[in-house]
Amino acid sequence: MRKLLQPILAVALGLALGLAVTWIAGESPWHVLKILEKGAFGSGYDFGMTLFYTTPLIFTGLSVAVAFHAGLFNIGAEGQLTVGALAAAVVGAVWSGLSAPLAPVVAVLAALLAGTIWGAIPGWLRARRGSHEVINTIMLNFIAAGLTSYVALYLLKNPDSQNPETRPIGPGYLIHQFGIFGGAPVSAALPLAILAAALVWVLLWRTSLGFEIRAVGQSEPAARAAGIDAGRIRIIAMCLAGGLAGLVGVGEVLGNAGKFKVGFSPEFGFIGIAVALLGRNQPAGILAAALLFGALHKGTADLDFETEHVTRELSLILQALVILSVSADGLWSWMKERRRPVIPETAGGVTC
Amino acid sequence: MPRKKDMTRMCFGRSWSGLLCVALLCLAGLGLSSVAMGAEFKVGLVLDRGGKDDKSFNASAYEGAMRAKSKLGIFLKYVEATDDNAFEPLLRAFAQRDFDLIIGIGFAQKEAIKKVADQFPQKHFALVDSIVDSPNVRSLMFEEHEGAYIIGSIAALTSKTGKIGFIGGMDIPLIRRFEMGYTAGAKKINPQITVIANFVGVTGEAWNNPPKGKELAVTQYEGGVDVIFAAAGASGMGVFDAAEEKKKFAIGVDSNQDWTKPGLILTSMLKRIDEAVFTTIQEGQAGKFSGGVKRFGLASRGVDYSFDQYNAKILTEPVRKQADELKAEIIAGKIDVPDYYKKH
Incomplete structure (x- = not known):
């Protein structure tokens, strides 16, 4: 119960704060809330766009969560998804003659592999060289941005467009889009994301590798004492995290654009951190949290459209406040503690 | 080093409950929505990611549309996209509602305009800086x-x-x-x-x-x-x-x-994007919209150099x-x- 209530309360608080801001800007909170709801779920197309934004967030949320379970903070999902998407686009553009069903499989594997490599680098550096993954993943985000821009602009540039993007991928690579969403680009990437969530759950809670990952994350000395090679586990966890983030490229490249567009991601990798936090690092929670943030992203985009005073910037503030309140972990335990009769300070630190 | 709970207390203190109250009060507050309605000519403007305050490209388009609003009495709604995938939903949102003319600013919207224009053949579209070959799209190109x-x-x-x-x-x-x-x-x-x-x-x-x-x-x-x-x-x-x-x-x-x-x-x-936008709106309102490519060069004063009191000296x-x-x-x-x- 408490597990469920805490994140819901956090979202409610964030939303309330956000609505307060829009209220100050001169828009009725009720009106804003209605637009958010309608913008995200109002029609088949709107809901489709919500699901379209949800799909990458599931992948990045899972990516961050897997790393979290191994005691690592993966801020590099943004870079991992960028190289993943590029890899899928490169394979699709270079071997454009390949046909389905082999073609999309090859592209998915390419995205997976590229993301895995991008996760493995900071994992290895942390495990074997002791340099912190927070620094390394952030730096790799920049390297990914530079590398992908270079490939898209100088090696595989689309000659028919002024946009910074790669040549279109072969038609055999395009994956199925569901027709029921009125043209919104909801593709087979969504079921793939849900499948990934299920597999992550199985891995973490039903396999010995998953047990070892969680053991390392909860207490490295204890894991070592139990004979677990913590370094190896960390590398594996970062590989998994990178691979999951890399799969974002599937929905974007194979299911939507048909090419790699520089800057396609509105920071899915970073929103993924909030998704993992809100979902309490549980796959089921992440699915729900991703849907919420997907709906918020779509809904707030409509705010600019539907209201007089809420601009793009205010919409971002609303989103940011939700993320902020979600991130304000420990609020609940503090509230709970306050309700209890005064307990000596020593009781505090144990569970933290 | 303070423990997590102490940190939380330091950050939130007692103001937390007050904050929540304020927030909930806001939630309860009901205002008026400001939606103007009427049989006027309705124009939707989708700006590039630079936004209307770039004092340059988008600003020019925005100015043209605003001039049309004040001079021609049209209904104008403008939006700025949050990411490149957001162009299409925004264009579509305009097309689905009762907007008569939808104008996209910047070549980044080329694919989105093409797609939405083909799905809504009865609506009129205009695009700045890129050519879309559909009968209901006017491409505004500058020399x-x-x-x-x-x-x-x-x-x-x-x-x-x-x-x-x-x-x-x-x-x-x-x-x-x-x-x-x-x-x-x-x-x-x-x-x-x-x-x-x-x-x-x-x-x-x-x-x-x-x-x-x-x-x-x-x-x-x-x-x-x-x-x-x-x-x-x-x-x-x-x-x-x-x-x-x-x-x-x-x-x-x-x-x-x-x-x-x-x-x-x-x-x-x-680069008189403002003129191109204004003229397109004017012709649209008069029922004289036409598709195809419109080119603006020196001859039509679509491109020019500026001379005013600020650079006269x-x-x-x-x-x-x-x-x-x-x-x-x-x-x-x-x-x-x-x-x-x-x-x-």
Whole structure:
């Protein structure tokens, strides 16, 4: 119960704060809330766009969560998804003659592999060289941005467009889009994301590798004492995290654009951190949290459209406040503690 | 080191419950929605990611639409996209509602316009800077090379060092077209002139990176350049800052930017997106909308150089005279301005 209530309360608080801001800007909170709801779920197309934004967030949320379970903070999902998407686009553009069903499989594997490599680098550096993954993943985000821009602009540039993007991928690579969403680009990437969530759950809670990952994350000395090679586990966890983030490229490249567009991601990798936090690092929670943030992203985009005073910037503030309140972990335990009769300070630190 | 719970207390303290109350109160508050309705002509404007306050490209489009709103009494709604995948939902949202004309600003919307226009064949669309070949889409194209040619001649006539600069936003064919025309115009005046060209970047972010624009401009000025033409969207503001710091000339783009740094902005290469947008709305309202490509060059004053009270003292009479002569020759077809689009 408490597990469920805490994140819901956090979202409610964030939303309330956000609505307060829009209220100050001169828009009725009720009106804003209605637009958010309608913008995200109002029609088949709107809901489709919500699901379209949800799909990458599931992948990045899972990516961050897997790393979290191994005691690592993966801020590099943004870079991992960028190289993943590029890899899928490169394979699709270079071997454009390949046909389905082999073609999309090859592209998915390419995205997976590229993301895995991008996760493995900071994992290895942390495990074997002791340099912190927070620094390394952030730096790799920049390297990914530079590398992908270079490939898209100088090696595989689309000659028919002024946009910074790669040549279109072969038609055999395009994956199925569901027709029921009125043209919104909801593709087979969504079921793939849900499948990934299920597999992550199985891995973490039903396999010995998953047990070892969680053991390392909860207490490295204890894991070592139990004979677990913590370094190896960390590398594996970062590989998994990178691979999951890399799969974002599937929905974007194979299911939507048909090419790699520089800057396609509105920071899915970073929103993924909030998704993992809100979902309490549980796959089921992440699915729900991703849907919420997907709906918020779509809904707030409509705010600019539907209201007089809420601009793009205010919409971002609303989103940011939700993320902020979600991130304000420990609020609940503090509230709970306050309700209890005064307990000596020593009781505090144990569970933290 | 304080424990987590103590940290939380430090951060939130007792104000937490008060905060929640305020927030809930806000939730309960009911206001009035402000939606104007009527049988008027409704125009939807989807701006590029630079936004209406870039004082340049989008600002020009916004100004044209606002002029239509005040002069023609149309209903105008404008939006700015949050990411490249958001163009399509926004365009579609306009098309699904009772908007009569939907205008997309910038080539990034090309695919989205094409898709939505084909799905809503009874609606009218217009797109700036890119060609969409659908009967219900009007493509508004500008002959940037012609305008840039005149700007190049003005820069060359004003320069005392024989070195002029060009700072482009994103390195794309469109901006290369500016550069090529600018260089050709400068060489026409002074065949020995050196033109130094730099680009802010290769991604969309290059339109909105004033610090990088300033950095490039400072380097150019220190290398002996005394006039810089900035075709870089909002990044041009950085170039103007550098001009102020180094007390050298800069040239604006798209909108008339002479007022932003009076006495330092030699002139601006006007790209009359505002006129194109205004005319399109006017014709749409009169029921005279037509698809196809509309080109705006020197002859139709779609591109031009600016002259007003802010640059009257620095853009001298002889320079203007010579620029106007070149302009007349281009319009008469006597000068063949090199066009990057045709050479690549």
